[in-house]
Amino acid sequence: MGKSINVSLIGNPNTGKTSLFNRLTGLNQKVGNYPGITVEKKEGICKLDRSLKAHILDLPGTYSLNTSSLDESVVVETLLNKNSKDYPDVAVVVSDIENLKRNLLLFTQIKDLEIPTILVINMADRMQRKAISVDIDLMERELNTRVVLVSARKNIGVDDLKKAISDYKNLQSVPCVNASSIDPEYFATLKKAYPKQSIYKLWLVITQDVNFGKIDRNRDLEDLKSSSFAVKSESDLKKMQHKETVVRYQFINGLLTKVLNVDKSQAKDLRTRLDRVLLHKVWGYLIFFVILLLIFQAIYDWSTYPMDWIDTFFAKASSWAQTSLPEGPFTDLISEGIIPGLGGIVIFIPQIAFLFLFIAILEESGYMSRVVFLMDHIMKKFGLSGKSVVPLVSGTACAIPAVMATRNIEDWKERLITILVVPFTTCSARLPVYLIIIALVIPEQEVWWIFNMQGLTLMLLYMLGFGAAIFSAWVLNRVLPIKRKAFFVMEMPAYKLPMLKNVGITVLEKTKSFVLGAGKIIMAISVILWLLASHGIGEQFTNAEEIIKEQYAGKDLSEEELTNKIASQQLEHSFIGYIGKGIEPAVRPLGYDWKIGIAIVSSFAAREVFVGTLATIYSVGSDEEETIKNRMKAEVNPILGGPLFNFASGISLLLFYAFAMQCMSTLAIVKRETNSWKWPAIQFTAMTVIAYFAALAAYQILK
Amino acid sequence: MSDTIAHLKRGEQATIVSFNEEQVPLKLLEMGCLPGNIVKMMESAPFQDPIYLNINGTFLAIRRETAQQIKVKRHG
Numbered sequence: 001m002g003k004s005i006n007v008s009l010i011g012n013p014n015t016g017k018t019s020l021f022n023r024l025t026g027l028n029q030k031v032g033n034y035p036g037i038t039v040e041k042k043e044g045i046c047k048l049d050r051s052l053k054a055h056i057l058d059l060p061g062t063y064s065l066n067t068s069s070l071d072e073s074v075v076v077e078t079l080l081n082k083n084s085k086d087y088p089d090v091a092v093v094v095s096d097i098e099n100l101k102r103n104l105l106l107f108t109q110i111k112d113l114e115i116p117t118i119l120v121i122n123m124a125d126r127m128q129r130k131a132i133s134v135d136i137d138l139m140e141r142e143l144n145t146r147v148v149l150v151s152a153r154k155n156i157g158v159d160d161l162k163k164a165i166s167d168y169k170n171l172q173s174v175p176c177v178n179a180s181s182i183d184p185e186y187f188a189t190l191k192k193a194y195p196k197q198s199i200y201k202l203w204l205v206i207t208q209d210v211n212f213g214k215i216d217r218n219r220d221l222e223d224l225k226s227s228s229f230a231v232k233s234e235s236d237l238k239k240m241q242h243k244e245t246v247v248r249y250q251f252i253n254g255l256l257t258k259v260l261n262v263d264k265s266q267a268k269d270l271r272t273r274l275d276r277v278l279l280h281k282v283w284g285y286l287i288f289f290v291i292l293l294l295i296f297q298a299i300y301d302w303s304t305y306p307m308d309w310i311d312t313f314f315a316k317a318s319s320w321a322q323t324s325l326p327e328g329p330f331t332d333l334i335s336e337g338i339i340p341g342l343g344g345i346v347i348f349i350p351q352i353a354f355l356f357l358f359i360a361i362l363e364e365s366g367y368m369s370r371v372v373f374l375m376d377h378i379m380k381k382f383g384l385s386g387k388s389v390v391p392l393v394s395g396t397a398c399a400i401p402a403v404m405a406t407r408n409i410e411d412w413k414e415r416l417i418t419i420l421v422v423p424f425t426t427c428s429a430r431l432p433v434y435l436i437i438i439a440l441v442i443p444e445q446e447v448w449w450i451f452n453m454q455g456l457t458l459m460l461l462y463m464l465g466f467g468a469a470i471f472s473a474w475v476l477n478r479v480l481p482i483k484r485k486a487f488f489v490m491e492m493p494a495y496k497l498p499m500l501k502n503v504g505i506t507v508l509e510k511t512k513s514f515v516l517g518a519g520k521i522i523m524a525i526s527v528i529l530w531l532l533a534s535h536g537i538g539e540q541f542t543n544a545e546e547i548i549k550e551q552y553a554g555k556d557l558s559e560e561e562l563t564n565k566i567a568s569q570q571l572e573h574s575f576i577g578y579i580g581k582g583i584e585p586a587v588r589p590l591g592y593d594w595k596i597g598i599a600i601v602s603s604f605a606a607r608e609v610f611v612g613t614l615a616t617i618y619s620v621g622s623d624e625e626e627t628i629k630n631r632m633k634a635e636v637n638p639i640l641g642g643p644l645f646n647f648a649s650g651i652s653l654l655l656f657y658a659f660a661m662q663c664m665s666t667l668a669i670v671k672r673e674t675n676s677w678k679w680p681a682i683q684f685t686a687m688t689v690i691a692y693f694a695a696l697a698a699y700q701i702l703k
Numbered sequence: 704m705s706d707t708i709a710h711l712k713r714g715e716q717a718t719i720v721s722f723n724e725e726q727v728p729l730k731l732l733e734m735g736c737l738p739g740n741i742v743k744m745m746e747s748a749p750f751q752d753p754i755y756l757n758i759n760g761t762f763l764a765i766r767r768e769t770a771q772q773i774k775v776k777r778h779g
Contacts, residue, residue, distance in 0.1 A: 063730060063733045063734060064729075064730075064733040066733070068728070068730055098760075099761060101735065101759065101761075102733075102734055102761050105733055235725070242724055242729065242732055245729065245737070275745065275755070279746045279755070281748075281749050369764075372764075373748055373753060373755060374748055376748065376766065377748055377749065377750050377752045377753065380752075410728070485728075487728045487730075487766075487769065488753065488766045488769070489728060489730045489731050489734065489764075489765055489769075490753075490765075491734070491761065491762065491763050492745075492755055492762040492763060492764055494762075
């Protein structure tokens with residue numbers, strides 16, 4: 001086996017860093033999480049030559065090493081911790097030719113950490129069109145570093161970069177900007193106290209928490225923060241950071257006047273012309289609205305075909321397992337517990353994949369930033385940020401990636417409110433519940449033109465979800481005692497044609513991690529449910545068969561009817577039956593019986609469990625919608641008589657599912673993103689209370 | 704009263720003079736919003752908020768509140 005070295009890819013957002021990562025590693029990559037936090041960790045292997053491999057880490061995009069977000073903090077942590085297994089042997093700083101000046105700020109900071117560094121200038125294919133020329137040799141001498149011109153998009157220069165990396169032993173690791181000039185006295189004493197450390201590293205450790213302080217870390221220099229060097233006040237430290245930035249830009253400006261030459265006589269470019277339309281005060285909003293409509297259409301229409309195939313496939317697999325495996329509890333577990341459970345996850349793959357596809361295209365093309373720009377003023381009124389639009393839109397697929405997408409919101413209050421209200425948006429897990437209940441209680445009636453009552457009800461439920469999110473944001477904004485800084489800085493990237501390879505890899509990776517993450521929980525729940533429903537104690541459960549046979553002795557029941565009666569007798573006296581009876585008093589005022597109660601309780605793990613639970617409880621073996629629907633239709637209210645699922649109880653159920661926080665995975669993500677149990681607890685309680693009273697009011701008024 | 708970025712009209716250019724350090728996030732400085740650099744107003748959303756700028760070659764959007772903190776000298 002050859003030797004392996006650690007390479008970190010670092011760069012500003014929108015520099016094509018990920019394209020370069022995909023070029024270097026191909027599909028030879030994996031996406032995980034940094035331990036304890038939800039920041040995505042992308043790693044891959046690149047073969048440099050016969051005896052040398054590079055383990056490449058694609059660090060989150062950052063504008064500087066002065067951290068102000070969780071993503072940026074990961075970058076700093078990796079670069080400061082020499083004992084970390086990810087500590088780079090080589091840092092590859094990716095810059096883009098059109099934003100070289102700003103990109104170099106980060107480069108000078110990394111260089112000052114005395115890490116061997118290569119500077120990649122990406123998007124070199126645009127140089128000719130933009131009439132830009134660079135004196136690479138002079139730049140290498142001035143910066144004391146290797147500079148490589150690359151076009152990740154056109155696959156130019158990637159081999160040169162590989163060569164430069166494998167030559168890592170000859171890379172310089174001397175600083176290029178003398179940051180200590182901002183306060184020579186202070187830095188001199190610092191250097192004296194820690195002579196072995198890079199002076200800039202010490203400075204970063206001291207200032208790390210000034211703009212952002214929310215992460216646990218264990219590092220050799222932790223004592224530094226409590227030492228006498230941290231005596232400077234936060235605002236003094238901030239002033240010094242400002243000065244440092246000015247010093248760095250002075251250096252960069254000096255450098256670029258020597259090495260960079262831009263012919264500015266270019267005509268109006270694509271950006272200006274597209275922005276005129278896409279940011280137009282009327283057309284801009286109209287275009288955004290049409291794009292949203294298209295996305296919803298795609299998610300809910302196009303994905304029905306693959307979803308139907310998946311549904312059929314799992315139904316067949318389940319009955320195959322039942323008939324061809326030897327009879328026994330293990331087979332039951334597989335055919336009634338695990339296979340339907342798996343089906344419940346896999347069925348969402350088409351919708352999730354479509355959603356990730358569209359979001360990836362919107363982000364890659366640069367359009368997403370324009371949406372944020374258009375929406376910021378409106379969202380601000382409700383205590384949100386323009387950047388909250390992305391989570392709110394992606395929340396219609398799943399709240400989990402949506403909560404993670406709040407990370408680039410600078411203001412903590414706006415970010416927190418977004419996280420708290422996102423679960424109100426109608427996620428795909430609510431759909432199966434909505435669809436079956438609407439089919440049961442809303443008449444299939446044309447009301448106006450092409451619209452029918454059922455479709456309109458579904459649309460109203462979506463609007464209700466957004467409405468609830470916006471309204472609760474407005475309330476939270478008034479109630480939460482957190483001061484808003486209202487900082488908002490967003491780069492408006494150049495428009496680009498999305499690269500198939502990048503979009504494809506994103507969709508693949510995100511879908512995979514969704515299925516694996518949510519999958520584990522849904523699997524566990526379905527196994528537990530199955531266990532509770534198929535086991536019980538006492539005469540009524542163990543002798544169910546005899547009791548039913550005796551009860552219906554004189555009546556002429558078919559084999560099938562008898563089996564169903566026995567199954568429901570067993571269920572009623574299984575563990576889950578007793579639990580259901582226990583919670584019945586709480587759900588009766590909402591118009592439900594104990595079986596719906598069980599379905600609701602089990603769907604606190606994940607909403608989509610509702611239909612599956614009812615399917616089991618109403619003793620229907622398969623997941624076929626028609627059958628469950630007919631069963632549900634036939635259910636009789638034990639007290640009032642008449643159908644159990646009527647208009648009143650149906651609306652009550654719809655409202656309950658619209659508002660209730662029934663998703664353990666989302667709560668877990670909220671806990672990780674807010675770093676405390678407090679917020680998920682508040683979110684869970686508030687949403688459940690709202691759901692309960694909305695359902696109660698609806699039933700009591702309509703019944 | 705001196706001009707701020709919030710006073711600029713679409714397409715207008717100016718040079719950044721100074722700003723209140725407490726009110727302007729470091730991130731904005733890092734993106735090139737520094738005294739002496741040139742700023743061009745690209746577009747603004749309804750209600751002039753947020754504002755889309757080209758500062759020192761970087762295209763970025765900031766809110767009106769922040770723009771009002773950055774004093775500029777108009778060109779021409």
